[in-house]
Amino acid sequence: MRFMVMIKANAKSEAGVMPSERLLTEMGKFNEELVKAGVLLAGEGLHPSSKGTRVRFSGSSRTVIDGPFPETKELVAGFWLIQVSSKEEAIEWVKRIPNPDGDDGEVEIRQVFDAEDFGAEFTTEARALEERMRSELASRGTSG
Amino acid sequence: MTAPDIHRTIDAVWRIESAKLIAGLTRVVRDVGLAEDLAQDALLAALEQWPKSGVPDNPGAWLMAIGKRRAIDQMRRNPMLDRKHAEIGHDLESKQASPEPELAEALDDEVGDDLLRLVFIACHPVLSTEARVALTLRLLGGLTTDEIARAFLVPEPTIAQRIVRAKKTLADKKVPFEVPRGAELAARVSSVLEVIYLIFNEGYSATSGEDWVRPNLCQDALRLGRIVAELAPNEPEVHGLVSLMEIQASRLRARVGPSGEPIVLLDQNRSKWDRLLIQRGLAALERAESLGGALGPFALQAAIAACHARARTADETDWRRIASLYQALAQVTPSPIVELNRAVAVSMADGPAAGLALVDTLTSEPTLAKYHLLPSVRGDFLRKLGRFEEARVELERAASMTRNARERELLLERARACAESARA
Numbered sequence: 001m002r003f004m005v006m007i008k009a010n011a012k013s014e015a016g017v018m019p020s021e022r023l024l025t026e027m028g029k030f031n032e033e034l035v036k037a038g039v040l041l042a043g044e045g046l047h048p049s050s051k052g053t054r055v056r057f058s059g060s061s062r063t064v065i066d067g068p069f070p071e072t073k074e075l076v077a078g079f080w081l082i083q084v085s086s087k088e089e090a091i092e093w094v095k096r097i098p099n100p101d102g103d104d105g106e107v108e109i110r111q112v113f114d115a116e117d118f119g120a121e122f123t124t125e126a127r128a129l130e131e132r133m134r135s136e137l138a139s140r141g142t143s144g
Numbered sequence: 145m146t147a148p149d150i151h152r153t154i155d156a157v158w159r160i161e162s163a164k165l166i167a168g169l170t171r172v173v174r175d176v177g178l179a180e181d182l183a184q185d186a187l188l189a190a191l192e193q194w195p196k197s198g199v200p201d202n203p204g205a206w207l208m209a210i211g212k213r214r215a216i217d218q219m220r221r222n223p224m225l226d227r228k229h230a231e232i233g234h235d236l237e238s239k240q241a242s243p244e245p246e247l248a249e250a251l252d253d254e255v256g257d258d259l260l261r262l263v264f265i266a267c268h269p270v271l272s273t274e275a276r277v278a279l280t281l282r283l284l285g286g287l288t289t290d291e292i293a294r295a296f297l298v299p300e301p302t303i304a305q306r307i308v309r310a311k312k313t314l315a316d317k318k319v320p321f322e323v324p325r326g327a328e329l330a331a332r333v334s335s336v337l338e339v340i341y342l343i344f345n346e347g348y349s350a351t352s353g354e355d356w357v358r359p360n361l362c363q364d365a366l367r368l369g370r371i372v373a374e375l376a377p378n379e380p381e382v383h384g385l386v387s388l389m390e391i392q393a394s395r396l397r398a399r400v401g402p403s404g405e406p407i408v409l410l411d412q413n414r415s416k417w418d419r420l421l422i423q424r425g426l427a428a429l430e431r432a433e434s435l436g437g438a439l440g441p442f443a444l445q446a447a448i449a450a451c452h453a454r455a456r457t458a459d460e461t462d463w464r465r466i467a468s469l470y471q472a473l474a475q476v477t478p479s480p481i482v483e484l485n486r487a488v489a490v491s492m493a494d495g496p497a498a499g500l501a502l503v504d505t506l507t508s509e510p511t512l513a514k515y516h517l518l519p520s521v522r523g524d525f526l527r528k529l530g531r532f533e534e535a536r537v538e539l540e541r542a543a544s545m546t547r548n549a550r551e552r553e554l555l556l557e558r559a560r561a562c563a564e565s566a567r568a
Binding site for chain 2: 038092
């Protein structure tokens with residue numbers, strides 16, 4: 001299962017204040033833990049919303065609105081994409097996000113739609129073909 | 145938190161912590177079987193206490209502390225164990241439950257080493273492949289016996305027995321808890337990668353229906369591969385395997401048609417390929433290549449998969465490169481099937497005559513005698529060369545060799561088309 005983990009913004013991140021050295025170090029170690037556990041797919045920090053833009057849709061009209069945006073606590077400041085066995089595992093990892101400066105904050109976890117969610121299924125016959133193709137080819141150095 | 149909630153949380157903590165826990169305990173008691181039992185004891189303690197006390201801030205450390213305490217108890221009760229172990233026990237007692245930061249960092253390296261040792265032991269060649277797979281999923285993947293059983297469509301007691309016997313074999317043969325060195329290392333690494341790829345293929349080939357545990361095997365294998373890549377970053381074949389799995393996994397969504405029929409690579413809708421996984425796969429391949437030396441079989445297979453992954457459409461495929469990669473693969477793992485695939489790549493690059501010349505060297509290969517893809521490929525080359533009557537014969541032969549009804553139908557259709565072209 002995949003989850004998008006979104007760190008919400010706060011006044012500091014919106015002001016472009018650099019994270020403390022302690023936070024940077026501990027965040028680095030946390031990212032390393034995600035990599036070593038084989039669960040990190042991607043992760044990035046986002047520039048403050050003062051550098052951001054929104055495009056509002058209404059029918060065929062498009063309105064471009066430049067940041068900054070007021071609702072700080074709802075803004076996304078950074079994200080990870082993780083691959084874990086369950087939502088509970090995602091929550092456990094998120095609880096381990098370091099917060100050495102003792103700030104208040106919020107992290108949102110949202111599941112990503114996967115292939116299974118779209119209900120593709122093999123028929124028994126098709127699966128048999130696939131299995132034979134794979135077992136014959138896979139161990140001999142070909143891929144499909 | 146409700147009772148089922150706390151149980152799911154404990155399961156999640158187990159997924160995250162169990163491999164490190166077992167590895168750390170193995171270092172203490174020098175017996176994987178005993179270590180796992182101690183780890184299970186710690187899990188039981190968690191299941192008893194955490195619903196009341198809540199999940200501790202550092203669940204890993206909590207579990208390890210319980211495990212080590214039980215280990216000391218065991219060692220006291222068992223006069224057969226080494227004096228050495230008794231000394232280790234004494235050392236453990238005098239350490240704090242939560243160590244100082246510098247000690248924590250030193251322990252971190254130890255944790256990595258222990259985990260790597262556990263990987264090698266679970267995949268030890270003294271065990272049968274089935275045993276290695278079950279043990280790896282259990283000790284390193286954190287899967288329950290039931291989950292493993294469902295994944296491989298065997299009864300749970302079968303898996304349970306397999307694991308019990310595997311641990312006994314490791315104990316009887318006194319398999320050491322160490323990272324192999326020197327000449328032994330390459331073969332042992334191969335053994336690990338073989339297990340992980342087997343798990344991956346089990347999931348990849350069975351992307352089906354009722355039981356989601358089976359496609360999850362791909363994810364479990366990918367996760368294990370990524371873990372080993374961080375534990376053994378200087379082994380190029382590990383990155384090669386990870387690359388191959390990331391790229392193959394990138395195609396999972398494109399492999400099945402609307403009525404559940406499989407779609408071969410060249411016919412897949414490439415917009416359904418997962419580009420994030422492709423990028424990860426290409427990055428892993430680069431890691432393998434940057435370590436220098438000739439590419440091993442997994443890295444070569446990954447490089448072939450990467451050629452397909454880089455092509456925006458089937459027409460843009462770099463077949464010449466694929467052909468030369470198959471040639472390199474044939475040097476490293478010679479096999480008629482590799483040759484057959486090379487022939488296909490050569491025909492795409494240089495035309496059907498070149499492909500046919502290669503395939504004709506394989507027609508008397510005993511291992512390919514019952515392999516329907518050989519006459520199928522040969523028939524295709526002949527058809528492209530306008531030799532329709534010969535093509536029809538080959539395609540009909542291929543049809544008679546396949547047990548799959550849908551495939552037989554497709555081959556007979558192609559044979560009929562050749563018959564018509566022959567008459568025209």
